[in-house]
Every structure is written in structure tokens, then in C-alpha cells.
Amino acid sequence: MSGTSTTGRRPGAAVAAGANRWVVLVVLxxxxxxxxxxxxxxxxxxxxxxxxxxxxxxxxxxxxxxxPLVCASLLILFGTLGDRVGRRRILLIxxxxxxxxxxxxALSTSSAVLIGARALLGVGGAMxxxxxxxxxxxxxxxxxxxxxxxxxxxxxxxxxxxxxxVLGGFLVEHFWWGSxxxxxxxxxxxxxxxxxxxxxxxxxxxxxPWDVLxxxxxxxxxxxxxxxxxxxGGGEGAAGAGTLVPxxxxxxxxxxxxxxxxxxxxxxxxxxxxSRPAFTTAVGxxxxxxxxxxxxxxxxxxxxxxxxxxxxxxxxxxxxxxxxAAITAGAMGSSxxxxxxxxxxxxxxxxxxxxxxxxxxxxxxxxxxxxLTVSFVLLGFGxxxxxxxxxxxxxxxxxxxxxxxxxAIGETSYQLGAGMGIALLGSVMNxxxxxxxxxxxxxxxxxxxxxxxxxxxxxxxxxRLGGPAGAALRSAARDAFVHGLHxxxxxxxxxxxxxAVAALRLPRVMDCTAPPGERxxxxxxxxxxxxxxxxxxxxxxxxxxxxxxxxxxxxxLRRQVSADTAGSGRAGH
Numbered sequence: 001m002s003g004t005s006t007t008g009r010r011p012g013a014a015v016a017a018g019a020n021r022w023v024v025l026v027v028l029x030x031x032x033x034x035x036x037x038x039x040x041x042x043x044x045x046x047x048x049x050x051x052x053x054x055x056x057x058x059x060x061x062x063x064x065x066x067x068p069l070v071c072a073s074l075l076i077l078f079g080t081l082g083d084r085v086g087r088r089r090i091l092l093i094x095x096x097x098x099x100x101x102x103x104x105x106a107l108s109t110s111s112a113v114l115i116g117a118r119a120l121l122g123v124g125g126a127m128x129x130x131x132x133x134x135x136x137x138x139x140x141x142x143x144x145x146x147x148x149x150x151x152x153x154x155x156x157x158x159x160x161x162x163x164x165x166v167l168g169g170f171l172v173e174h175f176w177w178g179s180x181x182x183x184x185x186x187x188x189x190x191x192x193x194x195x196x197x198x199x200x201x202x203x204x205x206x207x208x209p210w211d212v213l214x215x216x217x218x219x220x221x222x223x224x225x226x227x228x229x230x231x232x233g234g235g236e237g238a239a240g241a242g243t244l245v246p247x248x249x250x251x252x253x254x255x256x257x258x259x260x261x262x263x264x265x266x267x268x269x270x271x272x273x274x275s276r277p278a279f280t281t282a283v284g285x286x287x288x289x290x291x292x293x294x295x296x297x298x299x300x301x302x303x304x305x306x307x308x309x310x311x312x313x314x315x316x317x318x319x320x321x322x323x324x325a326a327i328t329a330g331a332m333g334s335s336x337x338x339x340x341x342x343x344x345x346x347x348x349x350x351x352x353x354x355x356x357x358x359x360x361x362x363x364x365x366x367x368x369x370x371x372l373t374v375s376f377v378l379l380g381f382g383x384x385x386x387x388x389x390x391x392x393x394x395x396x397x398x399x400x401x402x403x404x405x406x407x408a409i410g411e412t413s414y415q416l417g418a419g420m421g422i423a424l425l426g427s428v429m430n431x432x433x434x435x436x437x438x439x440x441x442x443x444x445x446x447x448x449x450x451x452x453x454x455x456x457x458x459x460x461x462x463x464r465l466g467g468p469a470g471a472a473l474r475s476a477a478r479d480a481f482v483h484g485l486h487x488x489x490x491x492x493x494x495x496x497x498x499x500a501v502a503a504l505r506l507p508r509v510m511d512c513t514a515p516p517g518e519r520x521x522x523x524x525x526x527x528x529x530x531x532x533x534x535x536x537x538x539x540x541x542x543x544x545x546x547x548x549x550x551x552x553x554x555x556x557l558r559r560q561v562s563a564d565t566a567g568s569g570r571a572g573h
Contacts, residue, residue, distance in 0.1 A: 020198060021139045025149050027195050028132040029156040031091070034098065034184055034191075035125045036160025038067060041168040041180045048177040055111035062115045065230060070122025071129070072415035073223035077215040079130030079408025080268040084210050087131045087138070088201045094127025095195065099188035106178035117181075133407035137395055138202035147334040150392045154384060155330025159323050166316030173313060211268045217257040218268070222412060224250020229416075229423045269405045273398055278342070279406075281505040282394035283413045285346055288499035289386045290417030291424065292492045293353070293379075299429055300360075303485055306455045307478055308367050321373050325380025333388040342393045343506040349385030350500035352378055354493045361489050365478055386499070393506055425488050432487040436480035442469045443476075455481045 042064065049055075055063060082090040101124055105117035136153060140146035171179040228247025261267035274280050304315040337345050356378035362371055391410060398406030434452040439445075447465060451458035451473055458477035462470040 021145075023198055024139050024200070025136065025152060027191065027198055028136055029152060030187065030191060031095070031128050031195070032132050032153065033156050033160045034187060035071075035128050036157050037164045037167065038121060038125065038181075038184070041164040041183075042067075045168055045172050045177040045180050048172050049114070052177065053108070053111050053114065055114075059111040059115065063111065063118060066115050066118035067122045067125065068415065068418075069223060069226055069230070070119045071125040072226050072412060073219045074123060074126035075130055075408040075411045075415070076218040076222065076269065076405070078127045079134065079411075080215060080405045081210065082127075082131050082134060083405060086201050087135050088195070088199045090127050091131040091135065091199065092192065092196060094124045094131065095188055095192045096124075097121075098124030098128065099185060099192070102181045102184035102188070106181035108178070129411050130407035133391075133395065133410065135199060135202060137398075137407070139200065143396055144334065144338065146396070147337050147392050150395065151330040151333035151388050154333075154388045154391055155327045157387075159327060163316070163320075163323060166313065166320070169311065169313035169316050209266070211260075211264060211266075214257060214260050214264070214268045217253050217260065221250045221253030221257055222416075224248075224253065226250075226415065229420050269409065273406065273409075276397050277505050278393050278507055279397040281502060282342075282390040282397070283409060285350075285386065285390040285499055285503055285506075286394070286410060286413045287417035287420070288495060288502065289350070289353075289383065289390070290414055291421040292357075292495040292499070293383060293421065299425065299485060299488055302455060303363065303481070306459065307365060307481060318372060319376065322376040322380040322383075325377045326384040329381045329384035330388060333385065333392075336385070337389060337392060341507065341509045342389050343503060343508050346386055346389040346393075346503040346506055347500045349382045349387075349389060350496050350503060351382075353382030353386060354496035354500070356382055357489050357493045357496065361486050363482070363485065365482055389503075389506070425492060428491050429484045429488045431484075433480050433484035436483060437473075437476060440473050440476045443473045447473065451477055 046060070046064065049063070050060060078090055078094075097120060101117050101120035105114055105121065108114035108117060133153065136149050137146070140149045167183070168180045171183070224246040228243050228245075228250060231243040231246075258271060261269050261271050274283075301315055301319075304310045304318055310318065333345075340348070356375045359371065359375040359378065362368070394410050395406060433455070437448050437452040437458065440448050440451075443451075443465065447461050447469075451461045455477055459474060462474040462477070464470070465473060
């Protein structure tokens, strides 16, 4: 059967067009919230766990990076596997892995165990993230309703990333570092049985064997590219073997993966989706948005803590206006998209975000709360509009039976953009910051060179020097960091304006007609339910002659009619 098939354990469990689709959205958003939280909640706990576990420099790097690296590399694998074996099934397994890994991470007594737990969290996250978006695609076939759902979905992602440092800072201040992982356990205990009851099963076309080799090639390729990009962002030279080998190997594997998909009768990823300008442009806009903003966010957190001297909790609270603006923009996104269209919405989002970034150029060595608040509000609105319009256009351009693969492409683009943003903007920051400390009056040359590595290291060197020399180094390092921040902001604004130009290829209006395949064949349970409604009203199934209709098994129709007649009161579960 072509299109998307939906099945469930109970006759009424997979009713995707009824009232419970909004309950499904709540479950999916809570799932995404947990994954987004774990991407940032650990950052403020690093000093505490370093004091407790005493990891080496390489171990500490892997404690932080194991989760995003593993998650990014496995998105395509699990996204396409969900299309084949069932998206709900993959999602439930992801929940279980996420819960187990959270418990192991919280109770870790060594760096090796914590690294393994973080990697397992990445596996669970890779199962959950594309499944939430692909189930959403199946549950909301109408583009207008789907736009509302995607607006909520993208807002929740922004909320999770933003409140991670706030929640992590609160927990570390009041408990121990492992508590940042324990918050997942009660939520998973509720979410797992609830999702099993509420979520409909859906899958794509089951034609042909699943390309295991292709899935492994994609995973290894993405892992190599992201690892190489992260090493560049960490300050390692691009020409070093530790950076060049994984980067080149990953790029080669991804090229071979694309060639393999083009030659297969039943590919994992339908490469023909990239022949659609709207799909390709939407993916590119996601990359550019994250390229410009994630590295900038990391630098902004350093500015708030190291230049203004705010605590981790106070830093997280300063970022809350961005979160509230993103939530508001997500709630308004559907109506704005219908009125303005994808092209105008994404272009305007990029321009508004660039304007917010340029406002931040006025930041200096002293606190300016009003400036930061206004800029973060504009940033939240602009970023949400950009990501909402891009994700909605990308998902609507993808066939329903390839929703898992399309969702995986979107999430992989997000991760690649984030990694490249840290690498690019981090390199710009280092290039602008370091030379200013090459010669500081009264400070030994060796100390100046060490201080040029980072602002945090400069503060440590200044504390060791003490006296007038230490004070001079501290002041020079702070001024150099602010200068580097201004240069980085200008580069980020340029990337955002480039995104606005790229978004001109998006459709001018929001087309709410169903794609031909879905219009002709329906979508599994959705088509069954529509026929059931007509049967109760005494009308022909869909107004067409029997030979012109898609073949819906009569047994399935009878089960659906019976379930809707006898158990309509359960629609809200």
C-alpha cells in the first residue's frame, strides 16, 4: 500500500483525525522538550561534575559532546527505520532508552560510565526527535492544522534549549550535578504508558528491503563531519589529522551514500525531494539560521557570565525573554504563515533576527538590561518565525510515506548548522580576541599568550599574577572579548541576511491542497475514518465510482465504524 499506513492495537487507538490528535501533540511536545533540555542542561553542571569525577581534558570533552554527536549521527538511521517498522514503536523504544540512560548518568561514579550514558542518551534522542515530527506529519494531514502543530513544536524546542541552563543552574545550586538527569525519570514514567495508549502507529511504504548498509554509511558520514566541525570549533587546526581525517572521511561517506540512494529502487532517503526548490531551500534556511545563532548563543552566555559576572542561574533568567518571545511567535505562526506565505515569513524572520543581532553590537563591558531584553525579544520572534516557516515548508513538501526521512533530514540539518556555527563563529571570535592580548603593558609575554586562548583562562592567569599586572591583563582581556563579540555579531548578521536572500526561493503563498498522492490515496486510518463518517451519514464512501476509489479493506472499515459508534466517548484519551 502506498502512502502512509496507520495501525493500532485497539480499533480506536489510531484515530488521527479526531479530537485526540491535540492530545497526541502534547505527548510529542513533552518528548521533544526532554530531548532539547538534555542538549543544554549539562553545561552549567560541568564545573561540579569535574570536581567530583576528575575527568581528563579529553574525557570532559566527550562527556559534553557524546550526546549531540551520537544523536546527530543516528537521526537518518532511526528516522528511516521508523518509516519502515513503525514510528510509534521507535518512539517508545527511544523513551525506554532515554529513561535508562538518564538513571545511569545520574548515578555515574566514573567518567567512562558517564560518557557511555551520554552516548546512550544520544541513541534515545535520535529515536525520539525525528519520530515526533513524522508522527505529527501523519496525525495532521491538513496543512492548516499542521502549521499550528509545527508552531507549537518549534516553540517547545526553543523553550527546552532556553530553560535548560536555568533548570540546570537551579538543580546544581540546590542538589548535586546528577540531579540534572534525574528530572527525566518521573516524566518518562508517565510518558511511556501514556504514549503507548494515545499515539497512533504509522509507517511509510514497506516496499523493498531496508538499506542497512546505507543507514550505517549515513550514520558514519554525519558522525565524521560533525566531529570534524566540532574539533575546529574547539580551537584545533583544520589541517590537523584529528580534524581532517574524520571530516574528509565523513564527507566521502555522505557522497557515497547519496550516490547509493540514487541508484536504489527503494532508497532510504528519496533524493528526488531535493529537486523541489521549496524543500531544498527550507533545509538550507535551517542550516543558515543555526549557523548564525548557536555559536552566537554560546558566546553570549560567556559574555553574561564572564564579562557581566552573572551566575549560571541569573544567566538563564536573562535569556527567558527570548523563550517567551519564541512561544508567542509559535502561537501566532500559523495565522502569520497563512497571511504572509512562507517566503515573506522566513525572509522577515531572518531580517528581524539580523536586526536584533545588530542591536547587540551596542553591548559593552557594563550591563545594559533594557538593550539585552529588547534584543532577545526580537531574536526570539525572528528565530521562531524562521525555523517555523522552514520546518513547515520542508515537511509539507515531503511525501507522507517519507515523513521520517524528511524529519531526519531537517533535524540533521539543524545539528550540522549548530556544529558549523560553533566552529565558524568560534574561529571568528578567536581571531578577533587573541591578537589584542599579544602585548599587554607590564604582563610577561608567556602570560599574555596563555591569556589569548580564552577569557576564562585570561582570568586565571590574571589571578595568578595579581597586583597591577593582573588587573591590567584582566581589563585588557575583557575589552578584547567585547571587541571579538562585536566582530562575531557582525558576521552573524551577514549570515542571517544571506539566509533572507536564500528564502526568496520559497513559495509565495501557503498551498493548503493535499499532495497528489495523498489526495488520491488518503492516509491509512485517516481515509478509513472519513469513509466511516460517510457511512454513518448514509452517503457513498467518497462520491466516486468503486473502481476509482482507493482500496480500503472492508474489515478495517467495519472495525472503525464499530469503534466510532460504540466508543466515541474515548476520543479524548
